[in-house]
Amino acid sequence: MPKDHKRINGPEETVPYNLFTKLNTKTLLTKFEEAVCNGKRTDLRVPEEHRKIFLKSGIVSQAKGSAYIELGKTKVIVSVFDPREIPNRTDYSLKGEIYCEFKFAPFSCVKRRQHQQDTEEKQYSAIMKQALESTVCRHEFPNFQVDIYALVLHNDGSVLSAAITAAGVALSHAGVPMYDAITSVTLGIQDGIRLLDPNCEEQTLCEIPISSKQESSHGVIIVSMLDTHEQISQFYQYGCISVEDLSASVDVLKQACKNIVPVVQKCLVKHVLRTLNEDVED
Amino acid sequence: MSLCEAEKTFVLHGVEENFRVDGREREDYRPMELETDIVSHAFGSARLRLANTDVLVAVKIEVDAPFPERPYEGKLDFFVDCSANATPDFEGRGGEELAVQISNALSSAYRSPNVFDLRKLCILKGKKCWKLYVDILLLECGGNLFDAVSLAVKAALWNTQVPLVKQVDIDGNNINLDVSDSLSDCQRMDVEKAPIMVTVCKIGERCVVDPNAAEEKCSVGSVVVAVAGRKISTVLQTGTGSLHPVTLLECLTLGVKIAQRLDTALWDTLRQIKPNQDVGFLK
Numbered sequence: 413m414p415k416d417h418k419r420i421n422g423p424e425e426t427v428p429y430n431l432f433t434k435l436n437t438k439t440l441l442t443k444f445e446e447a448v449c450n451g452k453r454t455d456l457r458v459p460e461e462h463r464k465i466f467l468k469s470g471i472v473s474q475a476k477g478s479a480y481i482e483l484g485k486t487k488v489i490v491s492v493f494d495p496r497e498i499p500n501r502t503d504y505s506l507k508g509e510i511y512c513e514f515k516f517a518p519f520s521c522v523k524r525r526q527h528q529q530d531t532e533e534k535q536y537s538a539i540m541k542q543a544l545e546s547t548v549c550r551h552e553f554p555n556f557q558v559d560i561y562a563l564v565l566h567n568d569g570s571v572l573s574a575a576i577t578a579a580g581v582a583l584s585h586a587g588v589p590m591y592d593a594i595t596s597v598t599l600g601i602q603d604g605i606r607l608l609d610p611n612c613e614e615q616t617l618c619e620i621p622i623s624s625k626q627e628s629s630h631g632v633i634i635v636s637m638l639d640t641h642e643q644i645s646q647f648y649q650y651g652c653i654s655v656e657d658l659s660a661s662v663d664v665l666k667q668a669c670k671n672i673v674p675v676v677q678k679c680l681v682k683h684v685l686r687t688l689n690e691d692v693e694d
Numbered sequence: 695m696s697l698c699e700a701e702k703t704f705v706l707h708g709v710e711e712n713f714r715v716d717g718r719e720r721e722d723y724r725p726m727e728l729e730t731d732i733v734s735h736a737f738g739s740a741r742l743r744l745a746n747t748d749v750l751v752a753v754k755i756e757v758d759a760p761f762p763e764r765p766y767e768g769k770l771d772f773f774v775d776c777s778a779n780a781t782p783d784f785e786g787r788g789g790e791e792l793a794v795q796i797s798n799a800l801s802s803a804y805r806s807p808n809v810f811d812l813r814k815l816c817i818l819k820g821k822k823c824w825k826l827y828v829d830i831l832l833l834e835c836g837g838n839l840f841d842a843v844s845l846a847v848k849a850a851l852w853n854t855q856v857p858l859v860k861q862v863d864i865d866g867n868n869i870n871l872d873v874s875d876s877l878s879d880c881q882r883m884d885v886e887k888a889p890i891m892v893t894v895c896k897i898g899e900r901c902v903v904d905p906n907a908a909e910e911k912c913s914v915g916s917v918v919v920a921v922a923g924r925k926i927s928t929v930l931q932t933g934t935g936s937l938h939p940v941t942l943l944e945c946l947t948l949g950v951k952i953a954q955r956l957d958t959a960l961w962d963t964l965r966q967i968k969p970n971q972d973v974g975f976l977k
Contacts, residue, residue, distance in 0.1 A: 427762040428763075431762055431763060523763075531794075531797075531798065531801075534794055534798070535794075535798040535802075538791075538794070538795060538798070539930075542931055542932070545934045546915075546934055546935055546936040550934075619805070619806075620806075620807060621806065621807060621808050626808075629925065630806070630808075631806070631927075638936060641936070642938060642939070643936035643937060643938055644931075644936055644937050644938070644939055644942055645936040646931055646936075647917070647929055647930070647931050647937075647942060648928075648929065648930050648931070649926065649928060649929040649930075650802040650803075650805050650806070650927065650928050651805070651806050651927065652806040652808040652809060652922060652925045652926075652927050653925060653926050653927075654924065654925050654926070655925075655926060655946060655947060655950055658926060658929075658946060659943050659946070662939055662942065662943065663939075666939055
């Protein structure tokens with residue numbers, strides 16, 4: 413891990429105190445049973461139910477476009493800046509480029525995050541870029557680059573999905589030409605139970621196999637979809653999932669992505685109405 | 695490598711006819727060569743040549759302290775180095791993005807304990823564990839890097855010999871490890887289920903496996919499927935295009951089918967390798 417010596421870094425080798433608490437002695441199985449009790453999750457959702465979404469555009473005044481999203485406790489801000497010439501590039505590229513930077517705020521997770529991007533954040537940036545590249549009409553701004561910055565204020569699971577959905581809104585708010593509205597949903601699988609839009613604890617529980625049976629699947633899937641074109645612009649999965657479980661989950665995720673679209677549309681309509689009203693007042 | 699429109703059409707029509715530029719069918723691989731134990735300073739190594747793609751993987755082992763949140767587990771890290779020998783594009787920091795992509799793909803493919811059990815690398819709970827550094831050197835790029843790298847990594851991990859700890863002495867905060875000197879005492883790791891990645895590339899309306907550099911230029915997008923045993927451990931999309939859900943599922947099924955064939959072929963090859971076989975680049 414490279415260190416930034418220009419900053420005052422926190423002390424090295426610290427451990428979050430939560431590791432020493434009594435709760436930590438519970439086995440994974442009891443934790444999972446508590447998380448999904450009688451078909452209800454801790455926040456009283458059924459397994460395949462999405463959390464409520466709050467989405468707002470235009471919250472960063474300095475940026476060309478911006479959006480703020482809340483999925484339960486998960487909070488993410490995304491801002492998009494004016495296209496600029498691609499730095500350090502000698503040849504001419506026919507298509508514009510997208511630069512994504514995904515960052516966790518130092519206080520957003522249980523463990524403190526460093527100021528510099530770690531490998532997880534770099535990976536998330538790459539996935540975000542992958543998702544947005546096929547959404548934006550990149551031929552409209554050749555040799556230019558659009559910068560997208562996502563900052564997680566509170567990580568309570570499904571952060572990457574939240575960031576991608578918000579980035580779609582922020583891009584439209586910035587007036588960047590796009591093919592379609594993009595929505596993204598995360599799904600966790602554990603022991604045959606599909607948990608849509610998992611929170612932080614559910615997501616960690618899905619990463620490790622609980623049942624000793626070889627055939628049971630576990631893992632996390634993140635899908636981003638373009639609604640009207642019915643295209644998957646990004647698909648990422650980790651864990652250990654059988655093909656049958658995966659194909660069944662894709663159907664669930666497809667529907668879940670479709671369900672979010674009205675929220676995105678409503679947010680954009682609100683933005684248009686607001687701009688119109690401002691114009692009338694002028 | 696840049697292709698003109700006519701060349702792209704040629705490749706595309708070939709794929710449509712199930713007769714690719716080099717005479718292969720859509721589900722065929724190019725010839726592969728595999729050697730193991732070729733770096734004497736490494737604990738395990740492998741070199742894989744897939745037509746023009748050349749990958750060298752070496753595994754180094756060091757003693758480290760486990761993560762406080764996972765005291766029973768060892769560590770496994772992947773580092774990819776894109777040598778400027780491969781293509782001039784990798785000069786300076788040019789290959790960094792690709793390197794990060796490949797190493798991230800590997801770490802998420804190896805993440806599940808069902809795939810590769812890190813608990814076997816623990817020496818003393820919460821205090822000492824083995825850390826495996828898997829260094830991947832790309833010597834030549836002829837397309838299909840993900841597949842070649844994953845096969846070479848699996849072979850190198852199969853070849854890796856973890857030193858045997860005979861005794862652990864704890865004296866206050868000091869921990870002394872007594873490691874066996876004899877090479878024959880080493881442990882092999884269980885890589886039965888280590889993932890194999892298959893890049894399924896969509897060209898026109900069809901999906902092909904093992905694309906060469908020219909075919910990669912023609913594709914709208916590809917799906918990398920990492921298969922461990924009979925399950926999928928990681929899926930990620932590369933390239934700039936998007937896919938219809940039906941196409942995606944087709945790619946996944948094809949990927950699993952091909953990966954299982956590759957896995958059998960890899961094990962057959964590994965079993966044939968005899969100790970003290972002639973190895974090297976000039977062979």
